[in-house]
Amino acid sequence: MNQPAPHVEYLAVYKRYAESDWVVRDLDLELNRGEFLTLLGPSGSGKTTCLMMLAGFEPPTTGDIRINGVSVAGLPPDKRGIGVVFQNYALFPHMSVGANLAFPLEVRGLSAGQRRERVARALELVRLEDFEDRRPNQLSGGQQQRVAISRALVFEPELVLMDEPLGALDRRLREQLQYEIRRIQRQLGVTVLYVTHDQQEAMAMSDRVAVFRAGRIEQVATPEVLYEEPQRPFVASFIGENNLLKGRIVSVERGVCEVNVAEQRLQAAHIADLPPGSETLVAIRPERVNIAPLSMQYSNEFDALVEDISFLGDHLRVRLEVCGSSDFIAKIPNIVGHGGILPGDRVRIGWGALDCRALEAVAY
Amino acid sequence: MKRFRHLAATAPRLGALALVLPLLAFVTVSFLVPLGTLLSKSAWQPEMSRVLPQTMRALAEWDGESLPAEAAFAAIARELPAAREERTLGRVSGAANRVRRGMRGVLNRTARGLDRVEYAGSWRETLTGIHAGWEDAQTWQAIRQAGAPFTLANYLQALDLERREDGSIGRRPEESRVYTPLMWRTLLVSLGVTVLCLAIGYPIAYMVANSPPGRGRLLLVLVLVPFWTSLLVRTTAWIVLLQRQGVINGLLVSLGILPDDARLQMIYNMTGTFVAMTHVLLPFMVLPLYSVMRSIPASHMPAAISLGASPLEAFRRVYLPQTLPGIGAGSLLVFILAIGYYITPALVGGRTGELISSQIAYHVQTSLNWGLAAALSSILLVAVTALYLIYSRVIGIERMRLG
Numbered sequence: 001m002n003q004p005a006p007h008v009e010y011l012a013v014y015k016r017y018a019e020s021d022w023v024v025r026d027l028d029l030e031l032n033r034g035e036f037l038t039l040l041g042p043s044g045s046g047k048t049t050c051l052m053m054l055a056g057f058e059p060p061t062t063g064d065i066r067i068n069g070v071s072v073a074g075l076p077p078d079k080r081g082i083g084v085v086f087q088n089y090a091l092f093p094h095m096s097v098g099a100n101l102a103f104p105l106e107v108r109g110l111s112a113g114q115r116r117e118r119v120a121r122a123l124e125l126v127r128l129e130d131f132e133d134r135r136p137n138q139l140s141g142g143q144q145q146r147v148a149i150s151r152a153l154v155f156e157p158e159l160v161l162m163d164e165p166l167g168a169l170d171r172r173l174r175e176q177l178q179y180e181i182r183r184i185q186r187q188l189g190v191t192v193l194y195v196t197h198d199q200q201e202a203m204a205m206s207d208r209v210a211v212f213r214a215g216r217i218e219q220v221a222t223p224e225v226l227y228e229e230p231q232r233p234f235v236a237s238f239i240g241e242n243n244l245l246k247g248r249i250v251s252v253e254r255g256v257c258e259v260n261v262a263e264q265r266l267q268a269a270h271i272a273d274l275p276p277g278s279e280t281l282v283a284i285r286p287e288r289v290n291i292a293p294l295s296m297q298y299s300n301e302f303d304a305l306v307e308d309i310s311f312l313g314d315h316l317r318v319r320l321e322v323c324g325s326s327d328f329i330a331k332i333p334n335i336v337g338h339g340g341i342l343p344g345d346r347v348r349i350g351w352g353a354l355d356c357r358a359l360e361a362v363a364y
Numbered sequence: 365m366k367r368f369r370h371l372a373a374t375a376p377r378l379g380a381l382a383l384v385l386p387l388l389a390f391v392t393v394s395f396l397v398p399l400g401t402l403l404s405k406s407a408w409q410p411e412m413s414r415v416l417p418q419t420m421r422a423l424a425e426w427d428g429e430s431l432p433a434e435a436a437f438a439a440i441a442r443e444l445p446a447a448r449e450e451r452t453l454g455r456v457s458g459a460a461n462r463v464r465r466g467m468r469g470v471l472n473r474t475a476r477g478l479d480r481v482e483y484a485g486s487w488r489e490t491l492t493g494i495h496a497g498w499e500d501a502q503t504w505q506a507i508r509q510a511g512a513p514f515t516l517a518n519y520l521q522a523l524d525l526e527r528r529e530d531g532s533i534g535r536r537p538e539e540s541r542v543y544t545p546l547m548w549r550t551l552l553v554s555l556g557v558t559v560l561c562l563a564i565g566y567p568i569a570y571m572v573a574n575s576p577p578g579r580g581r582l583l584l585v586l587v588l589v590p591f592w593t594s595l596l597v598r599t600t601a602w603i604v605l606l607q608r609q610g611v612i613n614g615l616l617v618s619l620g621i622l623p624d625d626a627r628l629q630m631i632y633n634m635t636g637t638f639v640a641m642t643h644v645l646l647p648f649m650v651l652p653l654y655s656v657m658r659s660i661p662a663s664h665m666p667a668a669i670s671l672g673a674s675p676l677e678a679f680r681r682v683y684l685p686q687t688l689p690g691i692g693a694g695s696l697l698v699f700i701l702a703i704g705y706y707i708t709p710a711l712v713g714g715r716t717g718e719l720i721s722s723q724i725a726y727h728v729q730t731s732l733n734w735g736l737a738a739a740l741s742s743i744l745l746v747a748v749t750a751l752y753l754i755y756s757r758v759i760g761i762e763r764m765r766l767g
Binding site: 055057077078080081082083084086087088090092093094103104107108151152155 | 661663664666667668669670671672673674675677678681682685686
């Protein structure tokens with residue numbers, strides 16, 4: 001049985017603008033049909049360039065991009081039939097909302113009747129039925145973004161690219177629209193390639209997330225895997241929060257390694273192919289750290305000095321000095337019985353061996 | 365209490381008015397009043413009735429067909445020498461001469477003659493003795509017409525119209541029309557220069573607006589550099605470039621493209637006017653366009669293209685309509701400036717590239733016929749105002765962006 005080709009493939013794509021450094025390096029990525037994949041990374045990490053190459057506005061310097069198994073090299077952007085949602089909405093201010101939506105249908109030569117019907121359907125999809133005759137500048141930011149999304153969908157593309165579409169909106173609106181975009185994507189079954197620098201947004205919406213750093217993909221995985229099993233220090237620190245302790249691997253045994261950190265020993269999951277004697281960064285989630293545990297409960301237990309405590313409502317954020325690090329963070333859920341710690345206290349902290357991971361010691 | 369509150373509300377408004385007052389006074393004194401005075405000269409000429417008041421009064425009862433009564437002869441015989449003494453005669457005879465050719469001679473000779481000639485029993489006899497023109501009713505009609513304080517004569521002349529013998533108004537014979545062909549030429553040249561400026565300025569403005577900030581600023585400076593140079597220098601530079609022995613002709617000849625005896629005449633004609641005016645007025649087109657284009661997000665074109673429009677279609681339907689306010693503002697600015705342009709066409713236009721402004725200057729400086737100059741200016745003003753109103757109707761003045 002032939003496995004169907006992925007909807008989109010990036011094959012060894014490199015990109016640089018004249019004389020500059022590589023913006024995108026050695027990119028291999030596949031999007032499955034109907035998938036919601038997010039490119040996540042700090043600004044300037046090459047996410048938007050990836051999007052623009054797929055949309056056809058920038059050619060790859062080397063490598064190939066395929067849609068449905070067919071190379072799109074040389075296919076101009078207006079012939080690719082890909083919906084694009086731009087960062088600042090890019091609604092045409094001299095046209096009404098209805099005319100904005102009808103624009104892609106008009107250039108495709110649809111009849112007036114078909115246009116009316118499709119525009120009405122597209123507006124219904126984003127719940128803006130009554131706004132057809134308004135001008136874009138008479139709409140709120142959230143409404144404008146919904147118009148932009150429905151305009152990218154009105155000509156029924158199979159693939160939609162979104163470049164930080166919610167970047168300009170406030171938090172509440174952003175969360176509401178995240179949900180709405182997800183709903184629309186599921187309803188229509190379109191493939192979405194989404195770009196954002198907001199890791200919460202990426203986690204909330206995506207089937208899979210590709211973490212970008214300096215033009216390279218660090219890891220592609222589902223949000224759960226990215227959070228629970230980061231492969232590299234950058235991913236560990238970029239997705240959620242992680243304490244990273246520098247150390248040296250002493251021994252390895254059955255997936256657990258012994259690490260020497262600031263004259264102390266700890267045990268960690270051995271996930272990278274690191275032989276004994278090599279440097280490592282041990283990643284520990286702050287919420288996995290326990291303060292004042294019963295003795296001998298955890299394989300990793302240390303004495304720590306409380307530097308600072310912040311009260312954040314549902315949890316306390318405690319900054320500790322331990323294992324040679326002076327900003328080791330522990331999050332303690334706000335449950336009765338944990339309130340007695342003060343800065344300057346000496347406490348015992350601990351966590352399980354499989355709650356921390358020994359990663360390759362590269363800069364992050 | 366209520367009154368105080370009212371006072372408190374008006375006080376800041378009065379303060380604001382006081383701040384604007386100096387400007388208002390300055391504009392009124394230095395601009396509006398002189399402009400109004402000058403323009404009023406086009407239709408309001410009280411000199412003649414001031415110099416020859418009794419004559420005008422005597423002529424008021426005249427039927428206009430036979431010769432006027434003796435009282436009119438007596439009055440003008442008294443007032444002409446007096447005018448000569450007061451040195452206002454020249455202005456009077458000039459005004460009369462504009463109504464009817466030869467009147468200057470009639471009046472001057474009569475004024476001089478009255479000193480020498482004896483009274484011949486009646487003033488009518490005496491005057492006709494000095495100049496036979498006094499026996500012609502048309503002479504008197506000319507005086508009466510020139511003496512009317514309110515006159516359309518200047519406008520008639522400015523529009524190449526004339527009052528026929530029978531009192532009807534008609535166009536002058538074609539060979540003696542001066543101003544209407546010049547006005548048409550001015551309109552066409554202004555239109556042509558506007559179109560040229562738009563054609564050249566639009567791509568420039570686009571490039572400046574869509575360059576990375578550093579390069580964009582540099583390009584903008586290049587557009588503005590001409591503003592730092594005197595208009596005279598810029599115009600003269602074109603003379604150096606375009607004249608028969610100039611740089612361009614020299615280059616073409618030395619490259620063998622042109623034989624030495626067939627150098628192009630590119631200046632002191634229409635070509636020179638077009639080239640120099642387009643160059644001088646180009647920044648006025650580029651700046652409003654640039655200002656509008658800079659406000660159009662760079663994502664609009666890619667957005668339109670991603671929606672399936674070809675680049676040309678995206679430009680035509682998405683970009684171009686958004687630049688209309690800039691096109692309107694720039695065109696209006698260039699056209700209005702071009703229509704009244706003086707120095708450049710006067711220097712490089714020669715005879716065939718001359719515009720209406722040089723006629724206005726001629727009548728202000730040389731012929732001293734300010735009434736006609738004012739009439740020509742008023743017609744220009746009306747044309748420009750009409751254009752402005754059309755613009756504000758079509759595009760909306762509140763959308764105009766001047767940079």
